Amino acid sequence: SEMLAGLLTKGAGEHSADEIAAAIEGVGGSLSAEAGPDFLSVQADALAADAPLAFQLIGDVVLRPTLEEAELELLRRQTFSALQAGLAEPASIADRIFARELFGQHPYGRSSSPASVAAITRADLDAYRTARFTPSGSLLVIAGDLTLDAARQLATTALGSWKGVAAADAPLKAPPVRTASSIVLVHRPGSVQSDMVIGNLTFGPADTSVYAATLAVRILGGGSDSRLFTTIREAKGWTYDVSTDLNRPRGPGSFRASAAVRTEVTDSALSEILRQMRRIGANPVAAAELAGAKSALVGSFPLSVQTANQVAGSVARVRLLGLAPNYLQTYRTRLAAVSATRLRLAARRAVRPDAAVIVVVGDATQLYRRLKAIAPVRLVDTEGKPLTLESLSAKPAPLALDPALLVARRDSFVVLVQGKPLGWQLATVERQGDTVRYREQTELANLIQQTTEVRMSANAEMSETHQTGKARGQNTRIDLRYAGGRVKGDAVVAGPQGPKPFTVDTAVPAGILDDNSIQALLPAFPLAANAKWTLTVFASGENQIKPLELAVIGTEKVTVPAGTFDVYRVRLSGADQAVNFLLTTAMPHRIVKIEIVGAPIEFVAPK
Numbered sequence: 001s002e003m004l005a006g007l008l009t010k011g012a013g014e015h016s017a018d019e020i021a022a023a024i025e026g027v028g029g030s031l032s033a034e035a036g037p038d039f040l041s042v043q044a045d046a047l048a049a050d051a052p053l054a055f056q057l058i059g060d061v062v063l064r065p066t067l068e069e070a071e072l073e074l075l076r077r078q079t080f081s082a083l084q085a086g087l088a089e090p091a092s093i094a095d096r097i098f099a100r101e102l103f104g105q106h107p108y109g110r111s112s113s114p115a116s117v118a119a120i121t122r123a124d125l126d127a128y129r130t131a132r133f134t135p136s137g138s139l140l141v142i143a144g145d146l147t148l149d150a151a152r153q154l155a156t157t158a159l160g161s162w163k164g165v166a167a168a169d170a171p172l173k174a175p176p177v178r179t180a181s182s183i184v185l186v187h188r189p190g191s192v193q194s195d196m197v198i199g200n201l202t203f204g205p206a207d208t209s210v211y212a213a214t215l216a217v218r219i220l221g222g223g224s225d226s227r228l229f230t231t232i233r234e235a236k237g238w239t240y241d242v243s244t245d246l247n248r249p250r251g252p253g254s255f256r257a258s259a260a261v262r263t264e265v266t267d268s269a270l271s272e273i274l275r276q277m278r279r280i281g282a283n284p285v286a287a288a289e290l291a292g293a294k295s296a297l298v299g300s301f302p303l304s305v306q307t308a309n310q311v312a313g314s315v316a317r318v319r320l321l322g323l324a325p326n327y328l329q330t331y332r333t334r335l336a337a338v339s340a341t342r343l344r345l346a347a348r349r350a351v352r353p354d355a356a357v358i359v360v361v362g363d364a365t366q367l368y369r370r371l372k373a374i375a376p377v378r379l380v381d382t383e384g385k386p387l388t389l390e391s392l393s394a395k396p397a398p399l400a401l402d403p404a405l406l407v408a409r410r411d412s413f414v415v416l417v418q419g420k421p422l423g424w425q426l427a428t429v430e431r432q433g434d435t436v437r438y439r440e441q442t443e444l445a446n447l448i449q450q451t452t453e454v455r456m457s458a459n460a461e462m463s464e465t466h467q468t469g470k471a472r473g474q475n476t477r478i479d480l481r482y483a484g485g486r487v488k489g490d491a492v493v494a495g496p497q498g499p500k501p502f503t504v505d506t507a508v509p510a511g512i513l514d515d516n517s518i519q520a521l522l523p524a525f526p527l528a529a530n531a532k533w534t535l536t537v538f539a540s541g542e543n544q545i546k547p548l549e550l551a552v553i554g555t556e557k558v559t560v561p562a563g564t565f566d567v568y569r570v571r572l573s574g575a576d577q578a579v580n581f582l583l584t585t586a587m588p589h590r591i592v593k594i595e596i597v598g599a600p601i602e603f604v605a606p607k
Contacts, residue, residue: 001035002112003075004125004133008033008042010071012060017071024057031057037108038250039320040133045309048145051154059158065129067122079117081595087578089598090195090361091260093186093382098197098359100384101184102254105173114554134164139319143312175201175252178355181274183377187364187387189534189547189574194266194362198273199256200352205248205321211331212338212346213255217246218293219343220280220351221257225292227276228257236272238265246350250321255350263362267370270358274374277353285340298332365392382573399511399533403458405524406436407588413603414561415444423448425603429520434458438520447472454517460524462487465514465540474499478540482508493541502543512545513537518572522581523589527552527568539575548574558582558593562605565592 009031010017024031029046031054042062044054086092096111103109140159142151178200203209221228221244228242242259257277261269305311305328318327360371364379368389371377379387408431415423423444430437438454450469456462467478471494480489487508492501513521515537525533532551539546554569567582568589578597583589594603 001040001128001132003072003079003117003120004067004129005033005035005040006075006079007067007071007125008061008065010075011066011068012057013064013066015060020057020061023053027053029054031061033061036249041316043309043312051144051146051150055154055158062133062159063162067125067129069122072122072125076117076120079112080114081597081600083112083114083117087382087597090188090191090193091258093188094195094197094258094359094361097184097186097361097380097384098199098256098357101357101359102175102199102201103252104176106175106252107172108249108251109175118556130164131167134166135159135162136165139316141312141316141319143308143315172251178357181354181356181358181375183358183360183371183375185364185367185371185377185379186359186361186384187379187381187392188361189363189365189549191263191362193260193262194360194367195258195260196266196270196273196358196360197256197258198270198277198353198356198358199254200356202246202253202255202350204253205250206323209346209349210246210248211334212342213246213350214297215290215293215335215338216280216285216343216347216350217244217255218297219285219289220244220276220347222293223296227280228259228273231276232259232261232269232272236265236269238262238269238272242273248321255352263366266360266362266367267374270360270371270374274353274356277351277356280351281344281347283344285343287340290338290340290343294336294338298335301332368392399460399535400526401460401521401524402526403434403524405588406431406458406521407523409523409588409590411591412606413594414606415442416602416604417444418600427519431458436520438517440516440519442469450476452516454514454520456514456517460511460513460517460521462512462514462517462538465489465516467516467540480504480514480538480540482512482514485510487512487538491540491543504540504543506538506543506545508538508545509536511536515539515541515548515575518548518550519581519591519594522570522583522591525550525570527570527583527585527589529555546574548572553580555585560592560604561607562592567592571597 009020012020020031024046027046027050029044029050031044033042042058044058046054099111100109140155202213218226220226221242223229228244232238232242233240239259239261244257247254247256257273259269259273305314314328358375360367368377368379379389381387406429409429411427413425414421415425425440425442427440434457436456436458440452442448442450448469448471450467450471452467455464462482465478465480467476469476474494476493478491480487485507487504487506489504490501491504492499513535529552532549535548535550537546537548551571552568553571556567556569558565558567566585568585570581570583572579572581580595580597581591582593583591592605
């Protein structure tokens with residue numbers, strides 16, 4: 001459904017994506033489609049005088065989408081990029097695993113994966129559209145300066161030929177029932193903070209407890225005056241942000257609290273969140289606190305129905321969720337009528353700290369024993385696969401690099417930002433006997449000009465790292481030497497307040513890599529499907545030792561200006577920015593593309 005929604009406006013009837021965009025934007029309007037957990041919707045905004053055009057375009061994208069292969073492949077690449085960013089982002093990891101744990105085999109527990117996106121074909125989308133995207137069960141909402149007769153005529157002209165009956169819904173598996181809290185600890189080596197989500201199932205959207213529960217969740221963590229915000233952020237200083245949310249989809253609802261805190265205070269912050277969750281359902285809310293929450297919610301409600309677009313969205317949500325016909329008209333009155341007693345009773349149903357799913361993403365070597373004192377802990381990796389406690393203390397396996405594959409080479413790349421060339425990189429490997437010299441030159445518009453040189457042995461024993469250049473207009477420099485179990489030198493890196501100098505004199509374990517050497521060494525790794533390595537690196541620009549993970553996450557065929565190649569997709573994660581390297585499966589391995597995960601930046605091999 002998400003892929004179909006992404007293509008509906010990318011070509012329909014006789015019009016291309018560009019022609020559709022030009023038509024609606026030419027009258028100052030907009031046209032879009034989106035799919036969520038329950039519904040797929042198409043929306044158009046335009047001045048009342050341009051309503052015929054808006055209806056015409058809606059008719060085209062609903063009845064006559066072209067679903068062009070080129071647009072599908074572009075959307076697929078964009079979806080891959082977004083998924084890869086989410087797979088590397090701790091907050092996204094926490095959300096994905098929380099949904100899976102909370103909802104189990106219910107559809108709300110599912111999440112997309114690169115494999116599932118890669119498997120979708122145009123035929124799949126066309127079959128899905130025929131089976132599910134039909135007028136039966138659909139809703140059309142129009143808000144604006146139109147009479148009913150005019151609206152009916154426009155709708156009939158645009159959609160009158162739309163036919164079809166939706167396929168029957170398949171039975172859904174119920175979410176698991178929980179009687180106790182438990183913690184899923186997602187091991188993310190080297191994390192300096194923990195991202196946590198705590199929550200439980202609640203009730204359906206039409207349950208009358210929603211008014212009191214909404215106020216309870218607002219008091220608990222819904223604003224800058226909430227209990228969690230004033231304790232965890234203001235009084236304790238443990239986090240920049242903490243929040244709560246009451247989610248009301250068409251199916252089972254959920255409550256959740258989320259926060260990102262420093263690793264060393266993770267257990268304290270979690271204990272405080274659970275304490276406040278228990279308190280909201282156990283103790284009466286003070287009259288002033290209840291009045292403040294009512295004032296905030298009742299007072300802000302008119303802002304959500306100011307525009308025609310907001311009115312249409314609100315009416316659509318009421319109808320699709322099966323709420324009372326007068327829900328919008330009575331919402332503020334029913335909020336204002338909630339008593340402290342009703343709030344406490346609703347809070348007990350909606351906020352259940354003693355039967356909660358708790359997901360914490362962070363460095364399990366520092367968190368496991370602390371969190372075990374709060375609730376039973378289950379260890380998983382960032383993909384949700386089980387880990388053992390013993391695996392946390394296991395020493396990384398030797399890298400088993402093949403020095404014979406570390407051959408002299410010259411790799412050049414064009415740097416693309418949002419598909420436009422804005423720079424270049426040239427990387428060379430020179431080898432004399434057992435000595436390897438790697439030199440990398442990068443230029444990205446006026447943002448980065450940098451030359452890096454790393455010297456090491458063919459067995460990846462570090463010797464020297466030197467770097468000069470400019471970043472964000474600031475002169476930068478790194479000069480390091482590895483010897484006798486230490487790395488020494490000095491550096492100047494770009495900082496928010498200007499250049500930041502520091503001295504390096506750090507003990508380093510045997511087998512450590514300088515983070516600037518990884519791109520040079522990649523072709524010497526024993527690449528194979530599902531291979532994974534833990535690298536201990538000295539991050540020269542940060543003056544710290546950290547673990548990184550290198551993993552082969554798939555094989556595919558990729559086309560770049562240099563040609564079409566069968567490649568391994570190798571992800572480097574654990575640093576602030578995850579990176580995908582695409583290396584040829586053919587030997588000797590060569591890097592043909594580099595992707596900065598979560599950013600519209602690619603390095604591609606030119607012709």
